Amino acid sequence: MAVESKLLSGNEAVAQGAWEAGCLIGAGYPGTPSTEALEAFAKYDDVYAEWAPNEKVAFEVASGASMGGVRALVTMKHVGVNVAADPLYSMSYIGVNGGLVLFAADDPGIFSSQNEQDTRFHALGARVPLLEPADPAEAKFYVKQAFAISERFDTPVIVRSTVRLSHTKAVVECEDRADQPRKEYEKSPVKWVMMPANAKVRRKFVDARVEELAEFNNASVFVRADYRDTSIGVICAGVTYNHVREALPEASVLKLGMTYPIPDQAILDFASRVDKVYVVEEASNYLSMQVKALGVQLSEFVEPIPPDDELSPGIVRRAFGIETPEFDRFDGALPPRPPALCAGCPHRLVYSELRRMNAVVNGDIGCYTLGALAPLSSVDSVVDMGASLSMAHGMELARRFSDKSIAIDGRPIVGVIGDSTFAHSGITSLLGTVYNQGSGTLCILDNRTTAMTGMQGNPVNGITLQNRPSRELDLVKLCEALGVEDVQRVDSQNLAEVRAALKRAVASDGLSVIVFCSPCRLLVRTRKEPPTISDCKRCGACLKIGCPALGTDDEGCAKIDEMQCIGCGQCAQVCPFGCISSEGRE
Numbered sequence: 001m002a003v004e005s006k007l008l009s010g011n012e013a014v015a016q017g018a019w020e021a022g023c024l025i026g027a028g029y030p031g032t033p034s035t036e037a038l039e040a041f042a043k044y045d046d047v048y049a050e051w052a053p054n055e056k057v058a059f060e061v062a063s064g065a066s067m068g069g070v071r072a073l074v075t076m077k078h079v080g081v082n083v084a085a086d087p088l089y090s091m092s093y094i095g096v097n098g099g100l101v102l103f104a105a106d107d108p109g110i111f112s113s114q115n116e117q118d119t120r121f122h123a124l125g126a127r128v129p130l131l132e133p134a135d136p137a138e139a140k141f142y143v144k145q146a147f148a149i150s151e152r153f154d155t156p157v158i159v160r161s162t163v164r165l166s167h168t169k170a171v172v173e174c175e176d177r178a179d180q181p182r183k184e185y186e187k188s189p190v191k192w193v194m195m196p197a198n199a200k201v202r203r204k205f206v207d208a209r210v211e212e213l214a215e216f217n218n219a220s221v222f223v224r225a226d227y228r229d230t231s232i233g234v235i236c237a238g239v240t241y242n243h244v245r246e247a248l249p250e251a252s253v254l255k256l257g258m259t260y261p262i263p264d265q266a267i268l269d270f271a272s273r274v275d276k277v278y279v280v281e282e283a284s285n286y287l288s289m290q291v292k293a294l295g296v297q298l299s300e301f302v303e304p305i306p307p308d309d310e311l312s313p314g315i316v317r318r319a320f321g322i323e324t325p326e327f328d329r330f331d332g333a334l335p336p337r338p339p340a341l342c343a344g345c346p347h348r349l350v351y352s353e354l355r356r357m358n359a360v361v362n363g364d365i366g367c368y369t370l371g372a373l374a375p376l377s378s379v380d381s382v383v384d385m386g387a388s389l390s391m392a393h394g395m396e397l398a399r400r401f402s403d404k405s406i407a408i409d410g411r412p413i414v415g416v417i418g419d420s421t422f423a424h425s426g427i428t429s430l431l432g433t434v435y436n437q438g439s440g441t442l443c444i445l446d447n448r449t450t451a452m453t454g455m456q457g458n459p460v461n462g463i464t465l466q467n468r469p470s471r472e473l474d475l476v477k478l479c480e481a482l483g484v485e486d487v488q489r490v491d492s493q494n495l496a497e498v499r500a501a502l503k504r505a506v507a508s509d510g511l512s513v514i515v516f517c518s519p520c521r522l523l524v525r526t527r528k529e530p531p532t533i534s535d536c537k538r539c540g541a542c543l544k545i546g547c548p549a550l551g552t553d554d555e556g557c558a559k560i561d562e563m564q565c566i567g568c569g570q571c572a573q574v575c576p577f578g579c580i581s582s583e584g585r586e
């Protein structure tokens with residue numbers, strides 16, 4: 001077997017592991033920190049991979065591939081598992097034909113998510129095995145093991161990563177692919193048709209499977225007990241293991257690789273051989289809860305580990321009463337770099353207009369969430385993907401059916417959603433509002449890409465993961481087909497058009513949709529000459545659009561940073577005195 005060393009991130013190692021395991025089909029929905037796993041998988045010649053419109057669809061595609069007898073990988077970020085939870089919980093009952101592995105990446109520390117959530121609780125809820133690799137080499141190995149476990153125990157398997165594993169690179173020994181013969185599909189309603197009578201049978205199967213898996217785990221490669229100084233025994237899993245080893249090199253450590261179902265006997269054995277038992281984990285109490293439930297007495301830390309945020313070796317050392325600032329996360333004086341919409345971003349003028357109109361804006365998840373930040377400050381809510389319009393509809397109902405006047409009376413109620421997010425779960429929100437005769441305005445910001453997660457294709461622009469032919473989605477026709485009577489398509493870089501469209505939409509009593517079109521500036525990497533500024537009146541109107549290329553000079557006059565400016569002309573359009581000119585530039 002040829003072995004080649006490669007420098008791989010945790011995400012790339014997951015893809016390599018799936019490829020080596022003979023996985024044929026990959027499906028997923030982008031989301032930091034998981035995205036690169038499917039992108040890397042898609043690059044292998046002998047696999048098929050696709051972005052689905054959302055995680056539920058991705059999970060179902062992979063489940064169908066498994067049913068068809070091949071190995072399938074499905075990837076998503078932690079909040080995506082909530083979206084895929086419905087099929088996940090039923091596939092737990094059903095099991096698999098070809099191996100089915102869900103790769104989910106969590107974001108402790110909330111670097112790029114709407115919450116901090118521990119996927120392991122989904123494994124506990126769905127009662128499917130969960131593996132937690134600690135480094136890229138282990139990520140590759142565990143994914144291969146996950147496929148084997150999936151087929152042996154007739155279950156989907158979750159491989160859980162966190163941001164540090166997904167985005168850390170290390171040397172990984174890569175091997176050849178072991179092609180898997182396609183398994184026969186045999187019709188078996190008791191297994192595949194989850195209606196109550198069959199689900200009752202499979203429920204018992206799941207209970208028995210969990211018992212068998214726990215027994216398997218106890219004696220598996222996933223349990224590693226390293227006995228050193230036995231006065232301290234630390235139980236940990238995944239990336240946390242690296243922090244513990246660095247912080248407490250002398251301590252005895254029980255490293256768990258499969259944390260659902262936990263290896264009960266191995267834990268009890270370890271606990272009996274050390275004086276004090278501690279569980280170190282990151283932004284969660286998942287593991288400590290389970291260890292305590294076995295009757296193990298956990299010792300108190302000198303300084304409790306914070307229940308939230310990322311772990312570091314410094315935090316672990318402090319928990320054990322060892323003060324060593326050099327172990328702390330670097331907290332030096334770096335200049336703050338708050339996120340902002342890029343110079344020339346097509347979302348900007350929509351938000352500056354919505355703020356001017358004093359609209360109540362139910363936002364959604366994407367680059368356009370940044371419309372919540374000053375100076376645009378126009379987004380009132382961000383909850384989950386697709387919530388913008390359903391929230392706007394609910395708010396409008398609150399106003400319509402309340403017997404008193406409420407603070408939002410007289411203000412336009414608007415939902416703002418991106419193209420990828422609309423395809424993910426905005427379409428059903430719109431359908432619900434149409435069906436229930438709701439009103440309000442929905443702005444779809446079609447920038448021709450899934451920008452926030454790194455410019456992935458999506459059903460709206462019709463670009464597929466492996467560049468296979470597809471078709472674009474005509475958003476106007478789709479909205480019309482759903483029953484929206486007032487749909488406009490508008491160039492989001494043209495202020496006069498944006499203003500007129502919003503004015504018309506909010507004036508209507510019914511439901512209006514505006515499809516704002518203009519490509520993301522990172523897609524069209526052309527720049528024009530920056531505009532010129534003369535005789536600035538220092539009114540500050542241009543600064544209110546929050547373009548990072550605009551500032552002021554010592555006299556308070558508007559000034560353009562030519563390094564950042566791409567010459568989009570948005571500032572020239574908002575200047576009320578015509579002092580900013582894009583005329584004649586090329």
Ligand SMILES: Cc1ncc(C[n+]2csc(CCOP(=O)(O)OP(=O)(O)O)c2C)c(N)n1
Nearest residue numbers: 031365366367368418419420421450451452
């Ligand atoms: C359930 C869920 N899945 C995935 C993500 C990750 N995510 C955040 S924004 C986004 C897509 C945004 O794309 P789009 O709506 O086109 O807006 P853009 O960033 O292009 O403005 C994704 C996939 C998430 N936050 N939640």
